[in-house]
Amino acid sequence: MILDQLVNATKKRITRQQQQVPLATLQAQVAQLPARTNFAFETQLLKPGLAVIGELKKASPSKGLIANDFPYQQIACDYEQAGVAAISVLTEPDYFQGNDQFLPQVGQTVKLPLLRKDFTVAPYMIYQARLLGASAILLIVAILTDEQLRDYLALAEQLGLSALVEAHDAKEIKQALTAGARIIGVNNRNLKDFSVNLQNSIQLRQQVPADVLFVAESGIRTAADIAQLKTAGVDAVLIGETLMRATNKAAKLQELGV
Ligand SMILES: O=P(O)(O)OC[C@@H](O)[C@@H](O)c1c[nH]c2ccccc12
Numbered sequence: 281m282i283l284d285q286l287v288n289a290t291k292k293r294i295t296r297q298q299q300q301v302p303l304a305t306l307q308a309q310v311a312q313l314p315a316r317t318n319f320a321f322e323t324q325l326l327k328p329g330l331a332v333i334g335e336l337k338k339a340s341p342s343k344g345l346i347a348n349d350f351p352y353q354q355i356a357c358d359y360e361q362a363g364v365a366a367i368s369v370l371t372e373p374d375y376f377q378g379n380d381q382f383l384p385q386v387g388q389t390v391k392l393p394l395l396r397k398d399f400t401v402a403p404y405m406i407y408q409a410r411l412l413g414a415s416a417i418l419l420i421v422a423i424l425t426d427e428q429l430r431d432y433l434a435l436a437e438q439l440g441l442s443a444l445v446e447a448h449d450a451k452e453i454k455q456a457l458t459a460g461a462r463i464i465g466v467n468n469r470n471l472k473d474f475s476v477n478l479q480n481s482i483q484l485r486q487q488v489p490a491d492v493l494f495v496a497e498s499g500i501r502t503a504a505d506i507a508q509l510k511t512a513g514v515d516a517v518l519i520g521e522t523l524m525r526a527t528n529k530a531a532k533l534q535e536l537g538v
Pocket residue numbers: 335337397398446467497498499500518519520521522
């Protein structure tokens with residue numbers, strides 16, 4: 281199963297990194313940073329209207345290479361000018377051709393809050409996210425225990441990071457809510473078999489109370505998709521491939537009607 285492979289690869293990578301730079305070093309570095317309390321990612325999604333999170337993703341396990349040419353700083357600028365609320369940056373190297381350094385480099389280029397899109401499996405990665413300049417991290421319910429989910433949410437909060445908690449079904453939404461998630465993303469792509477169904481986020485919308493932000497993720501391609509998601513009352517959409525493949529990001533967003 282792909283999700284297991286992603287988790288295993290990430291655990292290996294982080295173990296290796298932790299041997300080179302121990303957790304205590306990252307903690308000391310974070311302690312030197314000014315406290316951050318504005319939770320910019322969440323603030324952006326709270327604004328009225330449908331918020332768009334544009335994703336920087338060169339490749340993916342389901343689609344292979346998406347962008348041969350990947351001028352990520354330029355794309356980030358284009359996203360910002362096109363009016364997205366935040367940018368999701370894939371940092372996972374083995375399957376998504378991401379890189380941790382995309383975060384600080386994109387952070388230098390745009391003012392928008394950045395989501396570190398990776399498979400968070402250790403507190404180490406949350407300290408990394410803060411040091412790399414992210415405003416938010418991704419926590420995937422399916423790969424964490426309830427205890428980890430709660431602890432990682434608390435750590436993120438303590439470091440001034442928002443957390444997008446990703447669920448795929450009603451049970452996982454309940455786990456996310458119980459853990460105290462304030463932003464829940466419902467993935468339309470099943471990370472176990474890659475199948476995509478836009479109805480997943482639409483059908484699950486009502487499982488999330490109005491005071492928790494709801495993000496519809498994956499497989500969003502057309503104005504009709506956006507119209508349905510708006511009717512369902514989602515707060516935000518996370519769009520990767522459709523925007524990555526569009527030469528003119530602003531025109532694509534206009535076409536989608538967001
Ligand atoms: O490219 P798409 O179909 O628009 O999907 C974007 C985003 O939802 C997807 O990249 C994603 C959703 N959850 C993830 C978890 C890890 C990596 C990637 C993802």
